[in-house]
Amino acid sequence: MDVVSPELNSLLPDEIMDTEAIIMDDDPPAESPAASGQSQPSDDSPVPMETDVPAVPEIVSLCSDAPPTQLTQAGTTSTPTGSTLCSTTSATQLLLTSSTVSSSSLTLRPATASTLTSTTPKTTSSLSRVSLTSGSLQKLSAPFTLSANHQIILNKVASSPGADTTRSQGTTTTTTTPGGQQFMVTAIGKSGQPIVLQLPHTGSKSASVQGLGEAKANPQHFKVVTVSSASQVSTLQAQQLKTVQIAKKTQVSSAGPIKFVFTKAVNNKGLTAQTSVSNVITGRVLSTGSPVTPPRTITLSETLGSSSKIAISPLKSPSKLTVVSVASQVPNSPQKSVSLPLNMAHLGHQILLQQSTATSPAKTMKPVQTVTVGGVGAPQFKTIFPLSTPSNVQQIQVPGSRFHYVRLVTATTGSSTGHAGSPITNSSMTAKPMVVNTTQVRMSVPIVPAQTMKQVVPKPLTSSGQVLTTQTQQRLIMPATSLPQIQPNLTNLPPGTVLAPAPGSGNMGYAVLPAQYVTQLQQSAYVTLASSSGFSTPTGIQTQARLPLNGLSTSGAAFRPRKPCNCTKSQCLKLYCDCFANGEFCQNCNCTNCFNNLEHETDRAKAIKACLDRNPEAFKPKIGKGKEGESDRRHSKGCNCKRSGCLKNYCECYEAKIMCSSTCKCVGCKNFEESPERKTLMHLADAAEVRVQQQTAAKTKLSSQISDLLTRTTPAITSGGGRMPYTFVTKEVAEVTCECLLEQAEQAELNQQPQATAERMILEEFGRCLMRIISSAGKTDYPSINC
DNA sequence: GAGTTTGAAACT
DNA sequence: CAGTTTCAAACTC
Known part of the structure; x- marks a missing residue:
């Protein structure tokens, strides 16, 4: 699979792509040359990643029917028949085992407590137990549902013929922690069975936000691995950003060792070498966790035979974030890919994953995911939001940097396993938010000057996956497509650069969108998500990452709103256009024939290239x-x-x-x-600014007073003539006053008074009425007003 | 709001 | 690189 072109990777700075091939398997596959030499310890060994906390090693393993060796069960465990129970103790050991169908099991051992929730009580682990039953996971639709009761439900949308059978085989295991926290995984590997991840109950508060300090005190690691059923060929979309993906194919020999292969995405040569590896689980790490115990996501893909496609980009350090697509597939064979969406909220970090399946490799899935990255020490967020745009777009939002990353993904239907454009299995869900946490993002290069960035401390994430964007500046992540003409100037690309894939290349492009644009996409995407998923997510994923309409978070609202451009002839593709020059897409502008948008990303890319050709520093801050x-x-x-x-x-x-x-x-x-003119101007400007501020303050105060007055008087008005508590004009008084005025008008008419006189009489009567009203104001009883 | 001025960007 | 043209924002009326 050619997730990232080698030439592109070679150009990418280390901050963008810093991945190393890591193989973690019991038996390094001989047919995996690329993975050879990079093998890692056995299943029980922690995943060799820089993000790992040595003191709290994380274990991800696939095991056969045999019970996992590292399984430690301290709490109660329900072991359904026919399934290997995967449970975690209160010490947050999570073991996922599939015994019935697939001979491999996954052991997830969080360091301490559950990382599914960002907040964990110090004394109790939020994730006490995780049970996983085997079963064929054939069709998975919506990644998950975050229910009101803190459950993450991994459902399958499409009904599978073997669902019933699966349920008979796979057993749903539900574990409940003493603290009332549940982690239940059912029917992994079998179709028709939902996966429910019970989040720790945190009362009225969102689990993810509560006390980072507590979470720090009780660091937790969590790894999520999804396993598809045997005889299934898993396909991991190369153009998807998934934090957790595991596809397990029927193993030729169930006793065969299961291998975790973490490949180096930078070098796709290694990827091709892995294609012929059987019983290999490929994975990638997308995120790192908090400074204490960084939660991480591992995408694993296990395939059988030479069809395996591996694209892995483990992070070398907690501060790194590498996004690499993983895909594996077997052409012309029934494929069932599983990418389990998982909400991992830990210390303000979340990972939302999408699961999807396809019955045919010809079907493609174009998921767009959201990646939110956050950290405690250096909180940052990356969010990839599903987009409703025609092309697949993966957006990454980094609240800590004002940049919005958008990755344009072009799904291809090619069946070749060694290409990034390998078919993506279809899914009822086209986009899912994915939240990945990390303490630092290394993959982007700031385009906009640092002084223009106003760092705002991001708010901690809530359990519902709330994403707060504090920055609106844009950064280029990395182009996935090979654009030789642009690559030399890669670091000079403007924040809004859209690197469109070459026609038919099947590669991916990246675009950096302005915050406003991302907001639009987010909103539309989440509407789609909510409607399609059918999940009831009161605390929600749908609500996460929702930003103010201006694309700024509450903390980012202080940023100066971008002025709309008025370009008419430049198509907003020249530096005349401030939007374009700032690397932003035009939005709410007054421009005509604007090409500075995603719809014209190709032209935009060309224009960017032209600008860079003229001046490599064109998009750098002046x-x-x-x-x-x-x-x-x-x-x-x-x-x-x-x-x-x-x-x-x-x-x-x-x-x-x-x-x-x-x-x-x-x-x-x-x-x-020392210029006197300048001083005078500056003085005048300051004075004018002060005046504006004063006027604004006055207006605000007046508005507030009026609002307050209306608020207080409204009940009386709506009460149907009741006495206004703070005013003297009741409905009754008003009516009487009107009668008095009409009486004066009639008198004037009867006396045939001139109009001027009539008006004067009316006004005088009105004055008298007012005087009576005022004089009666301080009295306890309100005398009626008589004309 | 229309017209003018201005200087950066684009072009030659 | 310099001169010219184009362009859109800033400014004036």
Whole structure:
């Protein structure tokens, strides 16, 4: 599988793609040359990742029917017949075993407590037990449901003929922790059976948000592995970002060792070498957890025969985030891929995974997922949201950086196992949010200057998967497609760069979207998700990552709203357009014939390339950041003003509120420190700003007072004539007053008074009425008003 | 709101 | 690289 083109990977900086092939298997497969030499310890050994906490090793293993060796059962365990019980003790050992069909079992051993929830009581582990029953997992639709009772339900959408049979074979195991927390996994590997992950009950509070400190005190590791049934060929979509994916194919020999292969996505050569490995579980780690015990997600893919496709990108360190698609498939054979969505909330981290299946390799699934990355020490979030756009888009949102990453994924139907465009199994769900936590994101290169970024401490994630975006700036993640003409300038790509895949290439492209755009996509996507999944997620996944309409989080609302452009001739694909120049998509602009959007991503990519060809620094910030603050900021190129004296906004220096420097070529510059004109202007500007602020404050105060008054008087008004508590004009008084005024009008008419006189009479009567009302205001009883 | 001014970007 | 043109924002009326 060619998840990431080698040439592209070679160009990617280490921050973007830093993956190493890691093989964790009992018996390194000889037919896996790429994986050879990279084998890792046995099943019981912790996954060799930099994200691992040595003190709390994580164990991910596939085992046969034989009971897992590292299984430690301290709590009660229900062992259904015909299934190997996978349970975790209160010490958060999670073992997933499939005995009936697949001979492999997965052992998930969280370090301490459950990582399914971000918050875990110090004394008790939120995840005490995990049971997994074997069964064929054929069709899985919506990744999961986060129910109100803190359950993660992994359901299968499509009914499988063998569902009944599966249930007879696979047994649903439900474990309940002493603290009332459940982790129940049913019928993994068999169709028609839901997977329910019971999240720890946290009362009214969201489980994920509660006390990071507590979570720190009780670090937990959790690994999720999904196993498909035997005789199933799993297909992992190469163009999907999944945190957890395991597809298990029927093993030729059940006794054969199960191998975890963590391949280095950077080098796809290794990927091809792994294709012929049987009984190999490929995995990848997408995220790291909190500083204490970083939760991590592992995508595992086990396939039989040479059809295995492996794309793995384990993180080397907790601060790394590598997104690599994993795909495996067997052409012309019944394929059933399983990607279990899992909500992993730990210390504000969540992993939401999508599960989907397909019965035919020809069917493709174009999931778009959300990745949210957060950390405690250095909280960051990455979110890939499902998009409703025609092309698959994977968005990654990094609240800590204001950047929004969007990965455009082009699904291909090719059956070749060695290509990124390998068919993706269809799924009723086209997009699922995926939240991955990490303490640091290394995969992106900031395009926008740092001084423009206002770091806001992200709020901790809630158990419902709430994602808070605090930054709106954009960054380029990495292009998945090979665009040689752009790659040399990869780091210079603008934040809004859309690297469209070459026609027919089947590769993936990445686009960085502005926050507003992402917000739109998020909203639409979540609507789709909610409607299609049918899940009742009160605390919800659907609600997570919802941002204000302006695309900014509450903390990010302080950012200056982007001014809409008015381009008419440039199609917003030249640097004339501020949106384009800032790497943003046009949104709510007044431009005409705009091409600065996803619909014209190809043209946009070309335009970006053209700009970069002209000036590799085109999308880099013009205003450099000084070491000591704004005083050191200066324009990178300098201005060229001739007539404005650099004291108007025509001047980029003045507009940026910085002084002109020696790099400027301006004529008659007055924008220097000692310039009296500048001082006067600045003084006036400050005064004007103060006035504006005062006016705004006054308006706000007045509005508040009016609102308060209306609020207090509304009950009286709506009460049907009742006496207004704070006003003197009741309905009755008003009616009487009107009668008095009408009486005056009639009198004037009867007396044939001129209109002016009539009006005066009416006004005078009105004045008298007011005086009576006022005079009666302080009295306990309100005398009636008589004309 | 229309027209003018301005300077960066684009073009030659 | 310099001169010219194009363009959209800033500005003025």
